[in-house]
Amino acid sequence: MSDGMTLKAEEQAIDWMIRQRDPGFDDWDAFTAWLEMSPEHAAVFDRVASMDADLDQLPNPVEETAFSSEPARVNRRKWLGGAMAAALVGFISFSLLGNNVTRIETIAGEQRTVALADGSRIEINGATVIELDEDRPRFVRLATGEAMFHVVHRTGDPFMVEVGKAKIVDLGTAFNVIRRRNSLSVAVSEGLVLYNPQRENVKLNAGYGIEVWDGDGSPKVQAVDPLSIGGWSKGQLVYNGASIGQVAEDLGRTAGLTLVVAPDVAALPFRGALLVRDDNQQVIDDLTALAGIRSEKQKEGWLLTR
Structure with a gap:
């Protein structure tokens, strides 16, 4: 078969x-x-x-409710229920890694939502790997890819996302995280996020984001349109100066497109909005028209050139 x-x-x-x-x-x-x-x-x-x-x-994780100091038992199946239900329209790979850690992996072009026991939820883009630790229900590790986090506020119990050596602490808000091949991006659409509170301690309010390149630990803060953050979940990618290489990587993750970018094109800045649709050729046509570049259909995917 x-x-x-x-x-x-x-x-x-x-x-x-x-x-x-x-x-x-x-x-x-x-x-x-x-x-x-x-x-x-x-x-x-x-x-x-x-x-x-x-x-x-498997043992059930212990969760504290927002209205009581008494611990409540939360069923693990409920914790993973959002992801299991999502698998009805697409397959998510689950792996139990031991030590109560669960790995969730999506394929390119696939988007899923995981509902956590505390009411928070994670929208997961394609080609993404996250790990959930049942002993730390307010903790997520993003190994690679992209996810939009909608976090329920709990006084004294912040929500943490770990990406490599970086830690993103959320105080009850919505924010998007991308781990690309050689960079990390964080953008906040609501509330407040702290980036590496024990080191750089960069505070990001709604409408701001950072980008950190591997080998250069200094985060670059920039203004971001809050309405565009997490737009991939609605089929829209909005850019204001991102490189063509980054755009190609995002299209591979979000739309499942295979794009090869010529070296003299990869660093070109791109500004504009792309609608991810079933017609892949139309997406490519939109990209090349807005960027002033050319595309060549190959056996698998497209080659982007001058």
């Missing part, structure tokens, strides 16, 4: 698993018919059921 067919079978298996959690579920004839459609279906469903059983056996 091809990768595409296997992916569809995994989506259907997760759908059946969630539907069967309903006490009123009685569509067993249809479920049996689905199993009999292909030998692969039974094997895929067994894998999904095994993962579901593993989640039940």
